[in-house]
Structures are given as C-alpha cells and as structure tokens.
Amino acid sequence: MGKFxxxxxxxxxxxxxxxxxxRYTDDIVLPNMTYAQIIRSPYAHARINSVDTKAAAAHPGVVAIFTGKDIAEAGINGVPCGWQVDFKNGDTMKEPPHPLLVADKVRHVGDAVAIVIAETREAAKDAAELVEVDYEELPAVTDPYKAVQDGAPLVHDEAPKNMAYDWELGDKEKTDAAMASAHHITTLEFVNQRLVPNAIEPRSAIGDYDATNDKYTLYTTSQNPHLTRLLMCAFVLGLPEHKVRVVAPDVGGGFGSKIFHYIEEALVTWCSQKIGRPVKWTAERSESFMTDAHGRDHVTKAEMGFDKDGKIVGLRINTWANLGAYLSTFSTCVPTWLHGTLLQGLYTTPAIHIDLVAAFTHTTPVDAYRGAGRPEATYLLERLVETGARELGMDPAELRLKNFIPPFDGVNQPGYQTQVALQYDSGNYEQVLKKALEIVDYDNFRKEQAEARKQGKLLGIGISTYIEACGIAPSAVVGALGARAGLYESAQVRIQPTGKVSVYTGSHSHGQGHETTFAQVVADKLGIALEDVEIVHGDSEAVAFGMGTYGSRSLAVGGSAIVKSLDKVIEKGAKIAAHKLEAAVDDLEFANGAWTVKGTDKSIAFGDIALTAYVPHDYPEGLEPGLDFSSFYDPANFTYPFGAHIAVVEVDKETGKVTLKRFVAVDDVGNVINPMIVEGQIHGGLAQGIGQALFEEAIYDEDGQLVNGTYMDYTMPRADDLPSFETDRTVTPCPHNPLGVKGAGEAGTIGSTPAVVNAVIDALSEYGVKDIRMPLTPQRVWQAMQNGKQS
Amino acid sequence: MGIPITVQVNGVSHSHEVEPRLLLAHYLRDVLRLTGTHIGCDTSSCGACTILVDGKAVKSCTMLAVQADGAEITTIEGLASNGELHPLQKSFNEEHGLQCGFCTPGMIMTATDLLANNPSPSEQEIRHALEGNYCRCTGYHNIVKAIQNAANTQG
Incomplete structure (x- = not known):
C-alpha cells in the first residue's frame, strides 16, 4: 500500500x-444550434411504401428533413459491426447493412426512417408528427429459437433462416462420451431474458460542422469516443479522421450501452454539414428503450454430468442467442468469445462443448450489457451446479468446493488452461467461497431456516461463484478470434515544467472515478501530491488515441499504459538527475518524489528535474529536452476476477413476493487502488444483477411491440427493493500487468443473479420447484408454488 | 403566445413569457440554463429532475413552467450557501454516494426534503423516501449512507 x-x-x-x-452532452448549447427529432417505425417489420414530408417541411421553424432515400442517394454506409464470427463451416458471417435511415423496410420498432431538424425542440417534435410514412406491415419474429425455424419471417433476405452465424467451442466428441458415462445428468432449459441497460442519462449527440476549417466536432454520450470516431470516419461517412473531433464529456452511466457506434452519431454529424449549423439530438426515454442496444436474450438447453461422488464430468450447452435486427458493434462476440469461453467457470470440468446459433429477429439490436456473456455463462453454470447438488442430495457449497480448480498464483504455479480456449491468470477459488460462507454463517443458516419454516416462513439461501474475463487482449489474439480492432490502451503522461502532471488517457470515465483512481497511481509512482495530477479523458483532440472503457478494462489496460509512460518519465528523469548529481544512473534510486545517490544524502526532487527538462541549461549531452511520454499497452492475457456471492431471501407464502434479506459478496479483483470506488462498483453491479433475477425483462409481444418500453412498465430496482450489501474481498494479484489489478466493473452483475435465483428455489424446496423463469416476479413465484403443491 | 411568469430561483427573480406546454424542467434547463436539473425519462419515474418548489421536493418534469408562477424554487445549483457546500453535498462525496453523477442532483434534492421533515430517518425511511429516484450506478447502498451521514452531521 502506498500513500495513495x-x-x-x-x-x-x-x-x-x-x-x-x-457537463453532459445535453447540457451543451452551441451558437445557432438546431434540434433533431427522429421519425421511428411503430412496426417491428414493415415495407415502407412512401414517406411524405411536405406538410412537415412547411411547419414553422423546420430547417431540413432527410429520409432514408437521401441517405441512400448520398452513398452513406450503415454502421459497422466490429467483430466477425464466421459460420462453423467457414462461411462468412451474415452482416446486412444497418443504414442511418432506412429507405425500404423497417426491421424493429424504433428503426429510424427520417430526421426532422428545426429551430427548437418543440418545432422539431411538432413537425415530426406531420411526416406521413405509409407502411405495409409484415409478420415479425422476436424469439431467437423461433427465428431459426423453417418458415419464420425473414429479417434480412440475405440471411436465410435468420442465422447470422452458428458457432461451437470445446470438444464435442469427448463431451458426448463424458455425458454418456455420467452417473447423473442435470438438465435445465433457460431463458436468460432480454434486459435494457437503462443508463439514467439518455443518449445524446451534437454534430457541429465548421465550414471555415472544414472540421467536424461530434459531442456524444460515448464510452469510447476514439472508436466512435474511427468507425464513423472510416466505415460510415468516409470523413478524414484528422478533420473530425469526437468529445464524450461527462457521461451519465453506460453499462455497455454507450460503447457502440450508433446511427444518430453519424446522422447529426452528416446533417450538420448539410445544413451548416450544429444539430442536437437527445433521446427521450422511450427512444432509449427502442434503440439503446439491449442485453442478454439467450434461450439455452444446458446439461451437466456428474459422477457418483459429485465430481462434474461434462457440460453440454445448446444456446440460441438473439442479436436483434442488426449487428451492433460488438454484438457478435458477446454470446461467443465472452460466453462460450467462460463455461469452465471455477470448476475442473474435463469435457465441455457449446453449440450456438445467433439469430436475427425483429427486435432492438442486442449487444454487450454489463457483464456481457459472462453473466449468461455464470447463470447456467451456477444454476446447474445448485440443481445438481439438490438432485444428488449434496450440499451445494460442498459440491462446489469438491470441483474447484486448486489455487494457483500464475507465478510459481502456471496459469490454468481451460477446456474452452482461455488460460486463467491466477486464482484462489476456495478462499472466496469459504469467506462468503463464513460471513453469512452458512452452518447456522439451515437451523434458522428450519425454525422459520416451523413458523410458516419460507427462507432460502443461494450461492453463486463466478469467474470473468476482463481486459480482453492481446490484440493479436482477439484479432485471430475475429475482432476488427486492437484492444490495447494508450496513455500520455506530460510533466509540466513546474512539476505538475497532465495525464491523457484513452479510457473514459462515466462513473468509474478515473480522475481519482488514475491520479492515485500517478501521484504514488511519482511521489507527488494528488492535486498535482490532472486526468484528461474523453476528447479525441486532447487524447491521442484510445480504446475506451468497457469490459472492466480501464485500470488493467488503461492504468497499465499510464504506468508504462510513468516508467519512461522516471527513466529519463534519472538521466537528468544523474547529470545534476554528478553520479551514475545506476547509483540512483527514485523514491518519495526524489532521486537519491544510494547510500548518501545527495538527492534532487522531482520538481527540480521537471524544470531542468524544460530549461535544459545544465543538461546531459545529447538528451532531448522535455518530459512527456506516450505509451500503448497491449496486455499479455485477459485478467480473471472471481468471487462468491450468497443471497438470503424470504418468500411470502401468500403473494410469492421475494424479499432479499441479505446479500454477501466476496470478490477478488486483484490488487485494489481505491477500495471505496471498488466497493461502489460492486454495489452497483449487484443491484443490476439482482434486477435481472427479480425485476427486469424487456417484453416483446407476438407483433414485435416492446410492451414495457417506459420506466412506468420496465421494473428496475429502487432503493427500497434492496438491502444494504455485505461486501468483502480477497486479493489474488494479476501476475501479468504492472498494477496487479483485474477489474471490478462487472463482477457484481455477473455473480449476483444466480445467487438470488438459487436462494428462491431453496426457499421453495418443500414445493419441489426446480426452476422459475427470470425475473422472479411474485406472480411467477406464486404460480410455481401452486404448481408445486398440485404435483 | 407566451404566458408571463415570475419565479424566484435560487434567490434570484426571473420573469419570462413561456409557452403553456413548457415543462418546468425545460424552463430551468433551456431558459435559465440551470443544467444541474437533469431529465432521465418521459414519465416522471426517474426523479433526476427533482427540485424544491416552495420547500417541497417536486419532479420538475411533472409541472408546467406556468404552474410555477410566483413560486420559490431551489435547484442543485442553489443548495450551497456562501461558498459552503450543503451537508448533503459533502456527505455524498464522503460516502461515495455518486458515480456518474446524473441522478445525484435529484437524489440530493429529495434527501433535502426528507431531512427537513425527518431529521434522523431510519434506513428504511430513507429507502422509502428515495423510491421516486432511480440510480443505476450505486445500488443505493452509499446514497443511503450519505443521507445517514448528513443527518448525523445536521443533528
């Protein structure tokens, strides 16, 4: 532990x-700014016969209207997908265009058809109501399993059977053999329901074209402004990147949904150039529901084989993943490389196979939402393990301990090679579970539960253990897996002549607190005051390049890039210090903000060296002036945080309402720079994971209408739905990055969902309930109890 | 045609002619440029736009600007006095009661009303009072602690 x-x-x-x-995007008002309203399809699937904009164009205050035809005529491409996953037989992934405005056919409720730009938001809204679109409604399909059956309505003519790709991982033959010889097979069929990320700040974008300098600025609610710039310039609008600045100012939460390059970003940029004025678009919440990329949405058949002692011998998974109407930026890697690869979990399972079909449907595109693939993997593993334990008559904690991969630190013991392509970096899985069991007082709980039952109360306890893969890299590996981008990070550390430090990071903070955490790292490494460090992020003009913030990567990848630049600063500083102190570089040591000649009291402070670097009068010969370094850090491997979560619930016998009594989370995210911030990340993640278990689901009807697309209808956890959380951690450092950190952003979401569901099923054990489809609403729980009673 | 209104916002009197349909939230943000009041939904569900109207917490998207004629309004920008942060503004920092900051103004304004009426609320009372405010970042854990902390400081 350092000073910071x-x-x-x-x-x-x-x-x-x-x-x-x-200063959030919608707070920004530019001179002469106009306001955009987007006309969106009310149908999930329809042919557009005509778009009549005459009446709208005549409305007072309207500046311009553009339709899908205008976009097509301008030769503008759609927004691209950033990850290619090809079919098992080698055929190329189906990648139909996702145009900025559609001209021929709408493919989900909310698909964009036209944009009205006016002097005020009100005028744009009024005029938008006057745009007449003649739709011919067509049949829709919303379920990924139904979508790939014969005769299902087609989303794209070029994707037969609505398949974007199919995919497999693991050894099928070995797995089939293991399952055939298993003593017991536990089978579950799940729907991992569709969720809406619901950052509280709605998406917003402002395009600002400066004709004098032929320069574009896009302000946008983005988790990765540089990637947005790259995709928009190179693939959509064909603009020269050096003429485009993308700014992501304060961003009000992302949870994945603001990673992707959205049509509205390119649309306002293009429109601004067309009309020669800034154009602002801000989503209303209902638009967010229809157009922010959704998460999860898997249909899965899962089987886990056990031997007679409860050792897991095989895992066989069949999943149908819903990608929605178009391929969003990272959609394709989520059910595959972020899901199939996590099926080892914490267990020594010797044979694993997953077969997966990714389907187009007439729904909002699905992409990475907090956890992205890893919650789906964890959910099926932890539900299987828990159900298996019940079926085998074993204690679920004991069954897990029996199957855990033994501890390894990745230094003295090698990393753990899984059956599904990954090599875990370091882990001590027993330790986290034992700690969680101790906190919850597991041994006494069963007595308490039995007592409560006598009084007619249904108490339940549920365990979940998880591993996740964060900071996905190195670039060469992800490239081989189909990524169309590198997954490194950049950082520039600029020492100012007065010894103050400006750090330009490609990571983006939208709640994570980088301005504090990164400054702690810099201040400690340089031995300077925290207030002497400024962290700059979110502006492509200030920061040279960046890959942004998602997948819990900021500190592990972005922080490591900062450390690389700091190392260069210290190395060069030592040369200057050696000259000033008339000593050899090797005789110096750097600590507490000063270089000292070892074994003497001769030293020189960091601030003096900074000044000397910029006023190089008495200076080493041949050394460049200045103290300013950029680095790119491309990690050697993913990082693998892990943990154990335990939920205690009470189910109301009369109503089926689930009350979460306690939630214990013990997470191991490697070294921790700021425990307060890490705990905050865990808390927020827990709330979202619990939200999936108990409250949240995006529901489409048969016609493809999103029937709960408002905050009145889509239920998220509120303050009085949750208890205070009991968090703790163990520390198993990451062996392959300089800070030893693993990432904490998604841990809470990944671990918590199955813990809650397992607890409810445990509470209902006397009813013989094996599974309840999430979210576990009172109605579903009550129904499960009634069905259980009857059988 | 606009309707004339006069409102006192953070101690300053403002007179404007506004469209009858203009929401108070939009009046504050667009006309007065007080952008600390945020808008997170269309259904008065999220509470990001919560302000004090005549001392009571109100979601400013549920009120028309014309209804605020003659009212005294406090927004997040007006909570600190003489450069001194309000105890809740301090305690949200001390207890890490915010992450992205988008729901924060609404949370603080709601909590201001709560503590004015109930200076030492229990955890359950705090959680109940926050029912109208969504936070997607914190899981509410530290928001509850921040309000408890402010209550202790004030008391």
Missing amino acids: IGQSIKRVEDKRFTTGHG
Whole structure:
C-alpha cells in the first residue's frame, strides 16, 4: 500500500456533480444550434411504401428533413459491426447493412426512417408528427429459437433462416462420451431474458460542422469516443479522421450501452454539414428503450454430468442467442468469445462443448450489457451446479468446493488452461467461497431456516461463484478470434515544467472515478501530491488515441499504459538527475518524489528535474529536452476476477413476493487502488444483477411491440427493493500487468443473479420447484408454488 | 403566445413569457440554463429532475413552467450557501454516494426534503423516501449512507 494506492481517497470529480455543474452532452448549447427529432417505425417489420414530408417541411421553424432515400442517394454506409464470427463451416458471417435511415423496410420498432431538424425542440417534435410514412406491415419474429425455424419471417433476405452465424467451442466428441458415462445428468432449459441497460442519462449527440476549417466536432454520450470516431470516419461517412473531433464529456452511466457506434452519431454529424449549423439530438426515454442496444436474450438447453461422488464430468450447452435486427458493434462476440469461453467457470470440468446459433429477429439490436456473456455463462453454470447438488442430495457449497480448480498464483504455479480456449491468470477459488460462507454463517443458516419454516416462513439461501474475463487482449489474439480492432490502451503522461502532471488517457470515465483512481497511481509512482495530477479523458483532440472503457478494462489496460509512460518519465528523469548529481544512473534510486545517490544524502526532487527538462541549461549531452511520454499497452492475457456471492431471501407464502434479506459478496479483483470506488462498483453491479433475477425483462409481444418500453412498465430496482450489501474481498494479484489489478466493473452483475435465483428455489424446496423463469416476479413465484403443491 | 411568469430561483427573480406546454424542467434547463436539473425519462419515474418548489421536493418534469408562477424554487445549483457546500453535498462525496453523477442532483434534492421533515430517518425511511429516484450506478447502498451521514452531521 502506498500513500495513495490502496487508500479510499474521496473522489476529486465529485464537486462538479454535487453542485450541478457536470457537463453532459445535453447540457451543451452551441451558437445557432438546431434540434433533431427522429421519425421511428411503430412496426417491428414493415415495407415502407412512401414517406411524405411536405406538410412537415412547411411547419414553422423546420430547417431540413432527410429520409432514408437521401441517405441512400448520398452513398452513406450503415454502421459497422466490429467483430466477425464466421459460420462453423467457414462461411462468412451474415452482416446486412444497418443504414442511418432506412429507405425500404423497417426491421424493429424504433428503426429510424427520417430526421426532422428545426429551430427548437418543440418545432422539431411538432413537425415530426406531420411526416406521413405509409407502411405495409409484415409478420415479425422476436424469439431467437423461433427465428431459426423453417418458415419464420425473414429479417434480412440475405440471411436465410435468420442465422447470422452458428458457432461451437470445446470438444464435442469427448463431451458426448463424458455425458454418456455420467452417473447423473442435470438438465435445465433457460431463458436468460432480454434486459435494457437503462443508463439514467439518455443518449445524446451534437454534430457541429465548421465550414471555415472544414472540421467536424461530434459531442456524444460515448464510452469510447476514439472508436466512435474511427468507425464513423472510416466505415460510415468516409470523413478524414484528422478533420473530425469526437468529445464524450461527462457521461451519465453506460453499462455497455454507450460503447457502440450508433446511427444518430453519424446522422447529426452528416446533417450538420448539410445544413451548416450544429444539430442536437437527445433521446427521450422511450427512444432509449427502442434503440439503446439491449442485453442478454439467450434461450439455452444446458446439461451437466456428474459422477457418483459429485465430481462434474461434462457440460453440454445448446444456446440460441438473439442479436436483434442488426449487428451492433460488438454484438457478435458477446454470446461467443465472452460466453462460450467462460463455461469452465471455477470448476475442473474435463469435457465441455457449446453449440450456438445467433439469430436475427425483429427486435432492438442486442449487444454487450454489463457483464456481457459472462453473466449468461455464470447463470447456467451456477444454476446447474445448485440443481445438481439438490438432485444428488449434496450440499451445494460442498459440491462446489469438491470441483474447484486448486489455487494457483500464475507465478510459481502456471496459469490454468481451460477446456474452452482461455488460460486463467491466477486464482484462489476456495478462499472466496469459504469467506462468503463464513460471513453469512452458512452452518447456522439451515437451523434458522428450519425454525422459520416451523413458523410458516419460507427462507432460502443461494450461492453463486463466478469467474470473468476482463481486459480482453492481446490484440493479436482477439484479432485471430475475429475482432476488427486492437484492444490495447494508450496513455500520455506530460510533466509540466513546474512539476505538475497532465495525464491523457484513452479510457473514459462515466462513473468509474478515473480522475481519482488514475491520479492515485500517478501521484504514488511519482511521489507527488494528488492535486498535482490532472486526468484528461474523453476528447479525441486532447487524447491521442484510445480504446475506451468497457469490459472492466480501464485500470488493467488503461492504468497499465499510464504506468508504462510513468516508467519512461522516471527513466529519463534519472538521466537528468544523474547529470545534476554528478553520479551514475545506476547509483540512483527514485523514491518519495526524489532521486537519491544510494547510500548518501545527495538527492534532487522531482520538481527540480521537471524544470531542468524544460530549461535544459545544465543538461546531459545529447538528451532531448522535455518530459512527456506516450505509451500503448497491449496486455499479455485477459485478467480473471472471481468471487462468491450468497443471497438470503424470504418468500411470502401468500403473494410469492421475494424479499432479499441479505446479500454477501466476496470478490477478488486483484490488487485494489481505491477500495471505496471498488466497493461502489460492486454495489452497483449487484443491484443490476439482482434486477435481472427479480425485476427486469424487456417484453416483446407476438407483433414485435416492446410492451414495457417506459420506466412506468420496465421494473428496475429502487432503493427500497434492496438491502444494504455485505461486501468483502480477497486479493489474488494479476501476475501479468504492472498494477496487479483485474477489474471490478462487472463482477457484481455477473455473480449476483444466480445467487438470488438459487436462494428462491431453496426457499421453495418443500414445493419441489426446480426452476422459475427470470425475473422472479411474485406472480411467477406464486404460480410455481401452486404448481408445486398440485404435483 | 407566451404566458408571463415570475419565479424566484435560487434567490434570484426571473420573469419570462413561456409557452403553456413548457415543462418546468425545460424552463430551468433551456431558459435559465440551470443544467444541474437533469431529465432521465418521459414519465416522471426517474426523479433526476427533482427540485424544491416552495420547500417541497417536486419532479420538475411533472409541472408546467406556468404552474410555477410566483413560486420559490431551489435547484442543485442553489443548495450551497456562501461558498459552503450543503451537508448533503459533502456527505455524498464522503460516502461515495455518486458515480456518474446524473441522478445525484435529484437524489440530493429529495434527501433535502426528507431531512427537513425527518431529521434522523431510519434506513428504511430513507429507502422509502428515495423510491421516486432511480440510480443505476450505486445500488443505493452509499446514497443511503450519505443521507445517514448528513443527518448525523445536521443533528
């Protein structure tokens, strides 16, 4: 632990947020700005016969209207997909275009048909109502399993049977053999329901074309402004990248949904050039529901084989993944490389195979949502293990301990090679589970449960253990898996002449607190004050390049890039210090903000070296002036946080309502820079994972209407739905990055969902309930109890 | 045609002619440029736009600007006095009660109303009071702690 590293330093960015001075995209007003309203399809699938904009164009205040025809005539491409996953037989993935505005056919409710630009938001809205679109409604399909059956309505003519690709991983033959010889097979069929990420800040974008300099600026609610710039310039609008600046200012939450390059970003940029004025679009919440990429949506048949002692001998998975109407930026890698690869979990399962079909449907595109693939993998593993234990008459904690991969630190013991392509970096899985069991007082719980039953109360306990893969890299490996981007990060550390430090990071903070955490790392490494460090992010003009923030990668990848630049600063500083101290570089040591000649009291402070670097009068011969370094860090491997979560619930016998009494989370995210921030990340993740278990689901009807597309209808956890959380951690450092950190952003979401469901099933054990489809609403739980009673 | 209104916002009197349909939230953001009041939904469900109207917490998207004629309004920008942060503004920082910051102004304004009426609320009372405010980042855990902390400081 340093002066700052490992300390719960209060966040330096808070003041602007607690005083109302945050600067979010919709807060920005530019001179002469116009406002856009997008005309969206009310149908899931329809042919567009005509679009009549005459009445709208005549409405007072309207500046311009563009339709799908205009976009097609301008030769603008659709938004691209960033990851190619080909069919098992080698055929290329089906990748139909996702145009900025559609001209011929709409493919989901919310598909964009036209854009109205006006002097005010109200005028744009009024005029939008006057645009007449003649639709010819067509049959729709919304379920990924039904979509790939014969005769299902086609989303894209070029994708027969609505298949984007099919995919497999693991050894099928070995798995089939293992299952055939298993003593017991536990089978579950799941729907891992569709979720809406629901960052509280709706998406927003402002395009601002500067004709004098032929320069474009896009302000957008993005988790990765540089990637948005690259995709928009190179693939959509064909603009020269050096003429385009993308700014992601304060962003009000993302959870994955703001990673992707959305049509509206390119649309406002293009429109701004067309009309010569800034164009702002801000989603209303109902638009967010229809157009922010959704998450999850898998239909799965899962089988786990056990031997007579409860050792897992095989795992066989068949999944149908819903990709929605178009391939969103990272959609294709989520059910495959972020899901199939996690099926080893924490267990020594010797044979694993997954077969997966990715389907187009007439629904909003699906992409990475907090956890992205890893919650789906964890859910099926942990439900299988728990159900298997029940069927075998074993304690679920014991069954897990029996099957855990033994501890390994990745240094003295090698990493663990899984059956599904990954090599885990380091882990101690027993330790987290034992700690969680101890906190919850597992041994006593069963007594308490029995007592409660006597009083007619249904108490239940549910365990979940998980592993996740974060900071996915190195670039060469992800490239081989189909990624069309590198997954490194960049950082520039600029020492100012006065010794103050500006750090330009390609990571983007939208709640994670980088301005504090990264500053802690820099201040500690340089031995300077925290307030002497400024973290700059979110502006492609200020930061040279970046791959952004998602997949819990910021500290592991972005932080490591900063450390690389700091190392270069210290190395060069030592040369200057050696000259000033008239000593050899090798005789110096750098600590507490000064270079000292070892064994003497001769030293020179960091600030003096900074000044000397910029005023190089008395300076080493041949050395360049300045102290300013950029680095790109491409990790050697993913990082693998893990943990154990335990939920205690009470189910109301009369109503089926589930009350979460306790939630214990013990997570191991490697080294921790700021425990307060890490705990905050865990809390938020838990709430979202619990939300999936108990409350949340995006529901489409047969016609493809999103029937709960508002906050009145889509249920997210509110303050009084949750208890205070009991969090703790163990520390197993990552062996392959300089900070030893693994990432904490998604852990809570990944581990919590199955713990809650397992607890409810445990509470209902006397009813013989094997499974309940999520979310576990009172109605579903009550129904399961009634069905259980009857049987 | 616009309708004339006069409102007192954060101690300053403002007079404007506004469209009858203009929401108070939009009046604050677009006309007065007080963008600390955020808009997160169309259904008065998220609470990001919560302000104080005559001392009571109100979702400013549920009110028309014309209905605020003659009212005294406090927004997040007006909570600190003489450069001194309000105890809730401090405690949200101390307890890490915010992450992305988008729901924060609404949370703080709601909590201001709560503590004005119930200076030492229980955890359950706090959670109940926050029912109208969504936070997607914190799981509410530290928001509850921040409000408890402010209550202790004020008391």
